[in-house]
Amino acid sequence: MSPKPAATRVTSSQVAKLAGVSRTTVSFVLNDVPHMGISEETRERVLGAARQLGYVPNAAARSLVSGATRTVAIVTPHSEHLKVDAFIPRMLAGVNDTCHAHGYKVIFEPIIDTGRTGGGFIEMVDSRRVDGLIAINTPRIDDVHLARLASEGFPLVVFGSQLIEHTNIYSIDVDMREASRVATRHLLSLGHRKVAYLGFASDEYHGVTERLYGYRDAMREYDLGSEFERIGFADFSAQSGCDAMEAMLDRGPSFTALFAGNDTIAFGAMAALRKAGLRVPDDIAVVGYDDIPLAAFAAPPLTTMRTSPYEQACEASDLLVRLMAGERPVELHSMMAVPLVVRQSCGSPVASTIPPSTAAGGSGAKSGLA
Amino acid sequence: MSPKPAATRVTSSQVAKLAGVSRTTVSFVLNDVPHMGISEETRERVLGAARQLGYVPNAAARSLVSGATRTVAIVTPHSEHLKVDAFIPRMLAGVNDTCHAHGYKVIFEPIIDTGRTGGGFIEMVDSRRVDGLIAINTPRIDDVHLARLASEGFPLVVFGSQLIEHTNIYSIDVDMREASRVATRHLLSLGHRKVAYLGFASDEYHGVTERLYGYRDAMREYDLGSEFERIGFADFSAQSGCDAMEAMLDRGPSFTALFAGNDTIAFGAMAALRKAGLRVPDDIAVVGYDDIPLAAFAAPPLTTMRTSPYEQACEASDLLVRLMAGERPVELHSMMAVPLVVRQSCGSPVASTIPPSTAAGGSGAKSGLA
DNA sequence: TTGTATGCGTTATCAC
DNA sequence: GTGATAACGCATACAA
Numbered sequence: 001m002s003p004k005p006a007a008t009r010v011t012s013s014q015v016a017k018l019a020g021v022s023r024t025t026v027s028f029v030l031n032d033v034p035h036m037g038i039s040e041e042t043r044e045r046v047l048g049a050a051r052q053l054g055y056v057p058n059a060a061a062r063s064l065v066s067g068a069t070r071t072v073a074i075v076t077p078h079s080e081h082l083k084v085d086a087f088i089p090r091m092l093a094g095v096n097d098t099c100h101a102h103g104y105k106v107i108f109e110p111i112i113d114t115g116r117t118g119g120g121f122i123e124m125v126d127s128r129r130v131d132g133l134i135a136i137n138t139p140r141i142d143d144v145h146l147a148r149l150a151s152e153g154f155p156l157v158v159f160g161s162q163l164i165e166h167t168n169i170y171s172i173d174v175d176m177r178e179a180s181r182v183a184t185r186h187l188l189s190l191g192h193r194k195v196a197y198l199g200f201a202s203d204e205y206h207g208v209t210e211r212l213y214g215y216r217d218a219m220r221e222y223d224l225g226s227e228f229e230r231i232g233f234a235d236f237s238a239q240s241g242c243d244a245m246e247a248m249l250d251r252g253p254s255f256t257a258l259f260a261g262n263d264t265i266a267f268g269a270m271a272a273l274r275k276a277g278l279r280v281p282d283d284i285a286v287v288g289y290d291d292i293p294l295a296a297f298a299a300p301p302l303t304t305m306r307t308s309p310y311e312q313a314c315e316a317s318d319l320l321v322r323l324m325a326g327e328r329p330v331e332l333h334s335m336m337a338v339p340l341v342v343r344q345s346c347g348s349p350v351a352s353t354i355p356p357s358t359a360a361g362g363s364g365a366k367s368g369l370a
Numbered sequence: 371m372s373p374k375p376a377a378t379r380v381t382s383s384q385v386a387k388l389a390g391v392s393r394t395t396v397s398f399v400l401n402d403v404p405h406m407g408i409s410e411e412t413r414e415r416v417l418g419a420a421r422q423l424g425y426v427p428n429a430a431a432r433s434l435v436s437g438a439t440r441t442v443a444i445v446t447p448h449s450e451h452l453k454v455d456a457f458i459p460r461m462l463a464g465v466n467d468t469c470h471a472h473g474y475k476v477i478f479e480p481i482i483d484t485g486r487t488g489g490g491f492i493e494m495v496d497s498r499r500v501d502g503l504i505a506i507n508t509p510r511i512d513d514v515h516l517a518r519l520a521s522e523g524f525p526l527v528v529f530g531s532q533l534i535e536h537t538n539i540y541s542i543d544v545d546m547r548e549a550s551r552v553a554t555r556h557l558l559s560l561g562h563r564k565v566a567y568l569g570f571a572s573d574e575y576h577g578v579t580e581r582l583y584g585y586r587d588a589m590r591e592y593d594l595g596s597e598f599e600r601i602g603f604a605d606f607s608a609q610s611g612c613d614a615m616e617a618m619l620d621r622g623p624s625f626t627a628l629f630a631g632n633d634t635i636a637f638g639a640m641a642a643l644r645k646a647g648l649r650v651p652d653d654i655a656v657v658g659y660d661d662i663p664l665a666a667f668a669a670p671p672l673t674t675m676r677t678s679p680y681e682q683a684c685e686a687s688d689l690l691v692r693l694m695a696g697e698r699p700v701e702l703h704s705m706m707a708v709p710l711v712v713r714q715s716c717g718s719p720v721a722s723t724i725p726p727s728t729a730a731g732g733s734g735a736k737s738g739l740a
Numbered sequence: 741t742t743g744t745a746t747g748c749g750t751t752a753t754c755a756c
Numbered sequence: 757g758t759g760a761t762a763a764c765g766c767a768t769a770c771a772a
Binding site: 427 | 765767
């Protein structure tokens with residue numbers, strides 16, 4: 001069935017035989033077991049034999065007896081995200097770097113692709129293939145499985161799923177709603193009143209609704225509504241952002257500013273704007289979200305909210321490593337704030353800055369499209 | 371040492387006991403062993419017991435006896451690439467999708483980060499943690515280890531390392547030299563004579579030198595030299611592309627066109643150009659390489675060479691799966707051609723198209739900077 | 741048709 | 757100080 005690879009397969013018995021000792025001694029020496037009183041001479045002989053034979057312990061055998069695999073998995077939604085967006089890749093880099101530094105391998109596991117109805121990552125846990133799990137932006141359907149794992153004490157760190165209410169899940173989130181308020185307020189404070197919003201995905205994701213809420217919050221602070229025709233939804237990619245923006249323009253919209261749910265769709269939206277003969281920021285001001293590496297090099301450089309996925313992934317992984325080591329920090333949840341990075345996609349203030357809720361309607365707004 | 375996770379740990383013995391049969395029977399039923407004549411009734415009882423207990427076979431035990439792990443690793447250089455560029459992420463998506471479709475988990479393993487002097491991935495093989503390996507753009511120092519694995523018959527597919535001369539290594543490459551010729555020729559055919567080249571990394575990578583050679587080939591076809599001051603080197607990121615371009619501009623260069631080693635640094639270079647008051651394509655024409663998802667949404671949309679990392683990764687993974695199944699296709703190497711995607715970053719022809727080697731020097735070239 | 745016995749390569753508990 | 761021996765959980769040749 002499974003063809004045995006031809007790679008050398010050296011066992012500890014062979015090392016023992018060559019060194020003239022028992023397998024136990026080999027194990028003691030190789031694992032540096034203290035207080036076993038191994039003579040320096042035997043030690044050297046064993047080490048030499050192991051080196052000479054190129055001995056590497058069999059991982060399966062080792063984990064069968066130890067119960068640990070020195071492997072973790074990073075669970076994400078579609079692998080599609082890897083193709084079109086820069087968020088998950090940076091997250092993966094952080095998880096990888098941190099986990100590797102602690103001697104863990106990392107399995108990359110997108111779950112929706114499996115076609116399961118949720119909990120597609122459970123089998124990895126139950127079959128004991130991994131010692132811990134980091135779940136990134138998993139859809140709501142998996143919340144219940146995440147909760148089960150956590151309640152069983154399995155090392156798990158959840159990122160971006162807003163499971164704050166759960167008292168046994170370790171989680172890290174950014175305050176997306178507040179971040180969206182900040183982003184939208186930035187446009188409002190510049191004098192814009194007709195601000196459009198472009199969601200980056202369907203509302204199956206926690207992040208999408210959170211950002212929409214934040215946008216609405218800020219609009220309300222300025223006594224502004226969020227009209228349907230100024231709200232659009234894309235689907236992760238720049239292409240979808242471009243399509244969504246074209247649709248909004250076709251709907252005969254009137255807006256002078258755009259808050260895009262992420263930078264990638266902001267790129268797409270800006271391209272659509274350009275194609276329609278609209279200039280950024282002169283005609284339309286744009287704020288993105290994420291601060292992907294290319295945001296600073298867009299034309300014009302994109303003003304955006306700086307989520308720091310690499311750093312956040314490092315933090316999540318550090319926590320996971322501690323959980324796998326048996327620690328149980330008292331702090332369950334951490335909520336991070338993200339800064340606004342002002343570049344040039346919003347231009348200069350349209351009118352003198354108008355404080356929220358005291359401005360007289362859209363008086364300070366630009367004339368815009370309509 | 372290693373704290374046993376509290377997750378349920380059901381063994382086949384427990385299933386056997388609940389079903390009132392032996393462990394062997396459980397194994398036969400669960401693995402669908404044919405010609406064993408298991409009665410339909412027992413079968414149902416076993417399946418029911420397994421489901422009731424939530425039984426999942428222990429992966430370590432299974433792989434210890436079977437010799438297989440149902441896991442592959444994708445070996446890449448720095449994890450840094452995940453942070454700043456879009457090539458490796460798309461590659462990973464392809465490997466992931468294909469391998470998952472065949473029931474394999476995938477370990478993401480950047481090797482240079484380990485600080486080893488090469489062969490950092492060998493231990494995964496020797497410890498039998500993986501059944502196969504895909505090596506992407508590994509540096510030259512690892513060639514020897516790759517060759518060793520291949521000669522031992524270990525399932526291995528190498529991508530982008532140009533190891534064509536090896537008669538036992540399965541490899542997939544794109545003809546980067548030819549691609550670079552095509553890219554450079556495109557600029558030359560548009561009438562440009564002063565064409566600059568920006569490498570995307572140090573020449574530790576096969577791809578960097580290949581692309582430089584291709585650029586020189588094309589220049590030579592037009593009887594043009596490749597002056598040192600028109601050659602720059604970046605380091606993967608858009609930021610480095612921006613820095614490198616600024617340095618080239620500082621050196622008081624004279625060029626009317628740029629061939630950038632990848633799209634990411636092209637973004638950076640274009641930003642530097644813009645900052646210097648130069649317009650693309652009016653003052654400088656730009657061709658990139660890779661066709662990353664954002665290339666089409668750059669301002670102006672970037673003309674580039676379309677490498678298709680996702681598709682290439684799928685092909686490499688398909689091959690790996692076949693190797694792991696024991697197949698040994700006769701075709702060892704495959705070399706792919708990549709198409710030029712013309713968008714708007716090169717504008718229109720500068721003069722009427724001039725055939726190679728017959729043009730009178732730089733007569734058709736634009737005046738440019740100097 | 742089902743159960744018994746053995747081995748996979750380690751680690752760990754004991755006597756010696 | 758060192759060396760047998762028993763798990764770990766599963767698969768399978770073989771016996772019943």
